[in-house]
Amino acid sequence: MFNLIKKDKEKDGVRKEKKEKKDKKERMSQAELKSLEEVGMRRGFFSLQRGSSKRESRAKLEISDPIPIQVVTNPELTLMDVSSERNNNRSSMLLDVGRISTTSSSDNIKGEAVQDVQRSSLREQASRPGSLTKQDSPVVKLIKRLSFSQKSKEESPSEGSVPSGPNSAAPSPQVEPKVSHHVPRYISHRRAPLRQVQIPLLVEKMFPADLHLPAVMPPEVFEPRELELQRRNTGDFGFSLRRTTMLDQKPDGSVYRRVVHFAEPGAGNKDVTLGLVPGDRLVEINGLNVENKNRDEIVEMIRQSGETVRLKVQPIVELSELSRCWLKNSAGVRGEAYEVKTEEQIAAERAWFGTEKVWLVHKDGFSLATQLKSEEGSVPEGKVKIRLEHDGTILEVDEDDVDKANPPSSDRVEDLSSLLYLNESSVMHSLRQRYGGNLIHTYAGPNIVVINPVSAPSMYSEKVMHMFKGCRREDTAPHIYGVAQAAYRKLLTTRQDQSIVLLGKSGSGKTTNCQHLVQYLVTIAGSNSKVYSAEKWQAVYTILEAFGNCSTSMNGNASRFSHIVSLDFDQAGQVASASIQTMLLEKSRVTRRPDAESTFNVFYYMMAGADGSLKTELHFNHFAENSAFGILPHSKPEEKQKAAQQFAKLQAAMKVLSISAEEQRTFWLVLGTIYHLGAAGATKAGRKQFARHEWAQKAAYLLGCTLEELSSSIFKPQAKGTLPRASSIRQGAEDSGESSGKQNHNHFHSLIQ
Numbered sequence: 001m002f003n004l005i006k007k008d009k010e011k012d013g014v015r016k017e018k019k020e021k022k023d024k025k026e027r028m029s030q031a032e033l034k035s036l037e038e039v040g041m042r043r044g045f046f047s048l049q050r051g052s053s054k055r056e057s058r059a060k061l062e063i064s065d066p067i068p069i070q071v072v073t074n075p076e077l078t079l080m081d082v083s084s085e086r087n088n089n090r091s092s093m094l095l096d097v098g099r100i101s102t103t104s105s106s107d108n109i110k111g112e113a114v115q116d117v118q119r120s121s122l123r124e125q126a127s128r129p130g131s132l133t134k135q136d137s138p139v140v141k142l143i144k145r146l147s148f149s150q151k152s153k154e155e156s157p158s159e160g161s162v163p164s165g166p167n168s169a170a171p172s173p174q175v176e177p178k179v180s181h182h183v184p185r186y187i188s189h190r191r192a193p194l195r196q197v198q199i200p201l202l203v204e205k206m207f208p209a210d211l212h213l214p215a216v217m218p219p220e221v222f223e224p225r226e227l228e229l230q231r232r233n234t235g236d237f238g239f240s241l242r243r244t245t246m247l248d249q250k251p252d253g254s255v256y257r258r259v260v261h262f263a264e265p266g267a268g269n270k271d272v273t274l275g276l277v278p279g280d281r282l283v284e285i286n287g288l289n290v291e292n293k294n295r296d297e298i299v300e301m302i303r304q305s306g307e308t309v310r311l312k313v314q315p316i317v318e319l320s321e322l323s324r325c326w327l328k329n330s331a332g333v334r335g336e337a338y339e340v341k342t343e344e345q346i347a348a349e350r351a352w353f354g355t356e357k358v359w360l361v362h363k364d365g366f367s368l369a370t371q372l373k374s375e376e377g378s379v380p381e382g383k384v385k386i387r388l389e390h391d392g393t394i395l396e397v398d399e400d401d402v403d404k405a406n407p408p409s410s411d412r413v414e415d416l417s418s419l420l421y422l423n424e425s426s427v428m429h430s431l432r433q434r435y436g437g438n439l440i441h442t443y444a445g446p447n448i449v450v451i452n453p454v455s456a457p458s459m460y461s462e463k464v465m466h467m468f469k470g471c472r473r474e475d476t477a478p479h480i481y482g483v484a485q486a487a488y489r490k491l492l493t494t495r496q497d498q499s500i501v502l503l504g505k506s507g508s509g510k511t512t513n514c515q516h517l518v519q520y521l522v523t524i525a526g527s528n529s530k531v532y533s534a535e536k537w538q539a540v541y542t543i544l545e546a547f548g549n550c551s552t553s554m555n556g557n558a559s560r561f562s563h564i565v566s567l568d569f570d571q572a573g574q575v576a577s578a579s580i581q582t583m584l585l586e587k588s589r590v591t592r593r594p595d596a597e598s599t600f601n602v603f604y605y606m607m608a609g610a611d612g613s614l615k616t617e618l619h620f621n622h623f624a625e626n627s628a629f630g631i632l633p634h635s636k637p638e639e640k641q642k643a644a645q646q647f648a649k650l651q652a653a654m655k656v657l658s659i660s661a662e663e664q665r666t667f668w669l670v671l672g673t674i675y676h677l678g679a680a681g682a683t684k685a686g687r688k689q690f691a692r693h694e695w696a697q698k699a700a701y702l703l704g705c706t707l708e709e710l711s712s713s714i715f716k717p718q719a720k721g722t723l724p725r726a727s728s729i730r731q732g733a734e735d736s737g738e739s740s741g742k743q744n745h746n747h748f749h750s751l752i753q
């Protein structure tokens with residue numbers, strides 16, 4: 001009894017205490033939240049939302065509507081007006097982790113593409129509750145999403161379980177390409193409210209001075225490290241060599257290609273303790289420089305080493321941050337301790353803050369200046385006096401024309417949200433300095449900004465992936481793999497679906513980064529499924545690229561459709577299946593497009609790559625000189641050759657996906673028909689009709705109907721529901737065949753998925 005009462009009393013006391021603690025916690029979290037929100041607002045970067053209901057508040061803090069940071073870069077690294085910059089295909093993308101997000105973008109979307117989608121069934125599916133975003137928003141086109149669906153309710157044992165041998169081949173995850181006709185269920189309850197994003201106004205102001213952007217600092221060169229490795233019982237030293245070619249810059253700024261050899265830790269558990277890091281460039285072996293030696297010579301030198309080998313290695317610039325992080329983590333040092341500032345650095349920062357450094361914001365960007373102290377009344381109200389750093393010019397400018405500048409120690413800051421003064425000029429400055437230092441990834445709070453690199457950097461490999469395995473985001477340097485890892489980790493720990501949204505203008509790297517994300521996930525998570533394989537996954541992309549990509553003024557291989565990639569994970573956290581859903585194909589491109597842009601790749605592939613018998617069957621032995629749809633074969637031999645290779649690759653991809661030869665033939669017949677319809681054109685001589693009957697005859701032949709049947713189905717009014725194309729054809733002679741061409745390609749794209 002006593003015990004019982006005591007217990008009850010204790011229980012009551014505990015309950016009360018718990019309740020108080022909870023209340024306090026909630027009060028604290030509200031206060032914390034408020035201050036966070038204030039910081040976010042003050043910085044103008046994120047707006048924080050929190051649901052008022054208990055469930056919502058427990059769910060999480062939602063950060064929505066990031067302002068996309070548009071960085072236009074070119075090799076000269078000048079800042080430009082993003083919206084007017086049309087020909088430069090180097091740009092940045094912003095990536096948003098762990099939630100469904102909508103944001104604006106500067107990509108121009110053809111109105112027709114959007115209208116087309118409003119009519120299409122896929123659009124209907126996508127517009128169901130929980131679809132990505134409003135379908136009438138151009139933003140939709142830019143969203144490529146990766147979702148994860150966790151099926152299990154049990155705790156997952158561990159993150160990642162892919163063993164990798166020393167020469168482990170590419171992972172062989174299992175993928176099941178499938179046409180998804182439903183927006184996955186997990187989207188439905190996570191619809192984010194659409195909010196207007198304030199895009200900063202363009203600055204048009206100029207000042208009577210020679211205004212310069214700050215100089216871009218050369219990449220930081222990391223000190224080489226010397227290591228002595230012992231030969232093992234197995235005869236090796238526990239590291240592997242990797243050869244790659246990299247673009248490098250000469251002192252005069254010219255870019256050249258050079259071969260480098262990496263000395264990277266092997267796949268064994270012990271190998272990671274050797275002190276080598278993925279991305280370590282081999283500089284010396286036993287005191288001898290090997291930078292200009294070939295692989296065989298290097299291998300021989302290692303073989304001839306005795307029981308030990310001395311290596312001098314240096315991290316490549318693009319992986320230097322990661323390398324530092326890795327070494328820091330393996331030394332078990334906490335971040336703060338490792339990055340402790342020296343006395344000189346502290347003194348330099350103090351000096352910086354003592355003189356008020358500001359950015360003068362102008363039409364061509366921003367220039368560093370010192371704000372001068374002036375006696376009261378000597379400067380009109382609302383004005384400030386500044387001295388430009390580069391030439392000492394003194395200017396009197398509006399207070400609004402200047403932004404506070406951060407000390408140089410923040411120039412290459414890894415996370416923009418840690419800038420003391422978070423304004424547009426400071427953000428652009430840091431991104432620009434980082435890009436100049438070959439650092440293309442930068443965190444921006446929970447997002448990452450990735451700037452399209454000039455070259456194909458050597459920062460993506462299976463070894464680099466393994467540097468992120470099991471890591472928390474705060475323990476790694478900014479990298480696209482870090483984003484995938486954060487999402488995977490969150491998936492396992494919260495058992496909730498995760499989404500990654502890639503935003504950016506055309507050519508900014510959304511597709512490329514989406515592939516890196518998928519590669520990371522399937523490599524690190526592994527797969528035990530029998531239907532999923534990297535080969536099939538690649539085949540799906542090859543086909544989508546052929547039917548949905550083309551060359552535009554912004555991107556030589558632009559995808560003219562959005563897609564959602566979904567990976568399903570099983571209870572063990574391994575990939576169980578995968579699917580791609582495509583939307584918003586710009587089908588009008590089949591018949592009409594801007595000058596100097598191409599039609600979908602597949603037409604060029606087919607015209608260049610069809611073999612003798614297919615050519616004969618498609619009547620492709622010679623091509624028309626004109627096409628109402630502008631579908632003409634490549635004229636340059638090298639382009640033809642490349643297209644022919646791509647056609648062979650496309651056929652092989654179809655084979656991998658078990659598309660039979662007969663089915664493939666049907667595709668070519670339909671595409672051939674579109675080509676011939678374009679070549680036939682249309683005219684209005686009395687009545688609307690084909691302009692060149694011989695080509696129309698070929699189209700009819702490929703379709704298996706007579707010329708009269710084809711002609712009447714295109715030019716004669718049709719009863720409602722018979723043919724979907726009559727209305728637009730009747731709009732004008734030039735339109736003839738357009739609709740059927742577009743429809744065919746559209747159906748085709750859906751079918752082929």
Ligand SMILES: Nc1ncnc2c1ncn2[C@@H]1O[C@H](COP(=O)(O)OP(=O)(O)OP(=O)(O)O)[C@@H](O)[C@H]1O
Nearest residue numbers: 452453456505506507508509510511512555558559
């Ligand atoms: N991180 C990167 N590393 C190497 N190359 C890149 C990277 N990001 C982009 N690129 C290159 O830039 C080009 C454009 O990239 P991508 O096609 O991924 O852009 P996108 O944003 O998907 O364009 P679109 O919306 O037009 O399809 C490609 O040739 C790609 O190889």
